[in-house]
Amino acid sequence: MKKYFLLALLLVTAVFVNAQDQKTEPKKSQGQDVKVVINVADLNTAITSYVKKNYEGYKIEKAMSLQTNGVATKYKTTIKNNEEVRILSFDKDFKFLSVFDPKREKNIKIPSDKNK
Numbered sequence: 001m002k003k004y005f006l007l008a009l010l011l012v013t014a015v016f017v018n019a020q021d022q023k024t025e026p027k028k029s030q031g032q033d034v035k036v037v038i039n040v041a042d043l044n045t046a047i048t049s050y051v052k053k054n055y056e057g058y059k060i061e062k063a064m065s066l067q068t069n070g071v072a073t074k075y076k077t078t079i080k081n082n083e084e085v086r087i088l089s090f091d092k093d094f095k096f097l098s099v100f101d102p103k104r105e106k107n108i109k110i111p112s113d114k115n116k
Contacts, residue, residue, distance in 0.1 A: 033073070038063040046094035047077060055088075057081045 043063045051060055058079040065072040074097075075090040086108075089097040099108045 033066045033068055036065050036067050036072075038065055038075075043077070044075075044094050047075060047088075047090055050090075050094075050096055051077065051079055051088070055079055055081070055086070058084075058086070061085075 040060050040063055043060065047063075048060065051058060058081040060077050061080045062078040064076050066074040066076070071092075073092050075092075075094065077088045077090075079086050079088060085102055087100040087102060089100070091097055101108050
């Protein structure tokens with residue numbers, strides 16, 4: 001009886017260890033957004049011009065695009081001025097969408113004249 005108990009325990013342990021070794025990565029389905037890092041030097045001039053015009057003193061730290069099926073659907077840039085950080089979002093045509101303040105964890109309202 002002890003042999004069967006030990007065999008069963010060994011079998012359960014082997015199944016448990018095997019299950020722990022298998023990596024479960026989420027499957028990428030079609031239509032899922034993928035983040036693609038963009039070199040700041042390669043960023044579209046419409047975005048860099050917008051930052052220069054509307055965020056004087058800020059420097060673009062990082063940039064990325066969200067792509068669906070290999071096509072960019074949105075762009076995000078992280079800009080910084082001393083300790084102030086903002087995340088700007090642009091649509092696929094490089095038009096400004098929104099600004100996010102990560103410290104306060106909320107979107108910031110922009111005056112309508114700066115939104116152009």
